[in-house]
Amino acid sequence: MGTVAAREQADEDAHEMPRPAWWRRAAYALKSLGGPLAAGALAALGFPPLHLLPVLPIAFFILMRSVDRAPTMKQAAAVGFAFGLGLHTVGLYWLINAVLIRASDFWWFVPFPSIGCGLILAPFAAVPAAFCRLAPAGWRRGVLFAGLWTLCDMGRLFLFSGFTWNPLGSDWAFHGLAGDILIQPVAWIGVDGLTLLTVLLAVLLPLGRRFVLPCLAVLVVWIAAGTARFYGVAHDGARTGSVQQPVVVLVQGNVAEKEKISRTDIQTVFDRYLRLTQRGVADGLTLAAKVPGAAPPVVYVWPETAYPGVLEEDGLTRTMIAHTAEGATEGIIGTLGVGPDGHWRNSVVAIDGGGRFLGRYDKARLVPFGEYQPPFLPLQIVPGGGMTPGPGSMSWHLPGLAAVGPLICYEVIFSGHVVDRHDRPDWLVNVTNDAWYGNSAGPRQHLAAVRLRAVEEGLPIARAANTGVTIVYDARGHDMGRLGWGVEGTLVRTMPPPLPAPLFARYGQAIPAVLCLLSVVVALTRRRRLS
Secondary structure, three states: OHHHHHHHHHHHHHHOOOOOHHHHHHHHHHHHHHHHHHHHHHHHHHOOOOOOOOHHHHHHHHHHHHHHHOOOHHHHHHHHHHHHHHHHHHHOHHHHHHHHOOHHHHHHHOOHHHHHHHHHHOHHHHHHHHHHHHOOOOHHHHHHHHHHHHHHHHHHHHOOOOOOOOOHHHHHOOOOHHHHHHOOOHHHHHHHHHHHHHHHHHHHHHHOHHHHHHHHHHHHHHHHHHHHHHHHHHHHHHHHOOOOOOEEEEEEOOOOHHHHHHOOOHHHHHHHHHHHHHHHHHHHHHHHHOOOOOOOOEEEEEOOOOOOOOHHHOHHHHHHHHHHOOOOOEEEEEEEEEOOOOOEEEEEEEEEOOOOEEEEEEOOOOOEOOOEOOOOOOOOOOHHHEOOOOOOOOOEOOOOOOOEEEEEHHHHHOOOOOOOOOOOOOEEEEEEOOHHHOOOHHHHHHHHHHHHHHHHHOOOEEEEEOOOOEEEEOOOOOEEEEEOOOOOEEEEEEOOOOOOOOHHHHHOOHHHHHHHHHHHHHHHOOOOOOO
């Protein structure tokens, strides 16, 4: 009986149709790439605002083990691609909110922003996963991977108009004193150097006891150096304040994005800004009067595109704003601009106490797919084909005011590219509108970038955000006061003094690039055995 049953089963197997090749490839991909994809999604929990750093060694252990087991470099690249897809899709989940604002028109596009960006950014993880195989498995491969990962991450500067959002170094920008201390090394090595250290720790810690103590020692030195700089620079800061810093009045109108887009009640919104400005300037003048010696200038700041027209061409409106802000030295206002070519600009203008136009700065780094239309797209998704970028970083030397470097929204994320190196300002002002992305992780990730730029450049930053978070950071990245998300109001603060230009401010991204190249050399250099 058993023989007959076995023969019948063999006949059934012989007549069973073989699974097609695509099925076998899909099953293999699910088995080999599912783990790295999930690991990338897990690693995204380290980004602001969660800062779950303990997940990074787990995520990178899964990634490196999958890279080690991949039979070829091509399959190792696929592993890295899956990890990068999970990392960036989850890290940028909040992009969907921008589409939901106009869901009635673009409902079909809702799933694509996060996944699409994940697919575009995934190759930047695939390259280090593939080429780290040039080093033997173990610590050398981990060191090579960390160096290549960071170099590729820095390479995102050249993707379209640039997209360096969410470097892993930003994971350390905790809110409060802990973050103040942990981010201080960016003054020397930049956020990309911090990314290199982060990935090194994440890939070496899981390798066993031999690497635990060295990694802990690095963390101890890191904390000690950060503490010494945070408290030491505070004592040296007073002697750098040779230029009197202004009192800033940051206006947060809290205008919903649908309200801005519909433009159905422009006058009400404008009146709101006038009312807030009048009240804030009065508070600013009171604060300025309390400063010993000569009273500092008072400057009010409106967020990105707070004025919906072309303020440079509207003298009557400028006069009305200046009259409302009577007593203020200058105003810095987010608006639209038109270049000599007739193309639209995302701009910020400065006006004096009489409403006279003093200068305009045009946003130099435009948001891909939002303000900038990548040329390869078959569909026109950016209205009017997008805006035209400005020439780049500059410093404003306004009458009676310490030199200020204006930045508009997204361009503050570009490490090493936020100030004019030949004309260093005394403070930075960042105007933004994060209302597109709702009360999500997106605005918090943006805020972490603002804070890191303050430390890298040794310059205080005043940030006026339409719906929040409006904030002032000192030159060490310390929170001097804020207005939270969804609050209508003004934040009035005396700008802290600038600090001497730190190492990164002088040499920029050359420093992390050299550190990455050293990692590559160390990983690929084999020690000769003594005979």
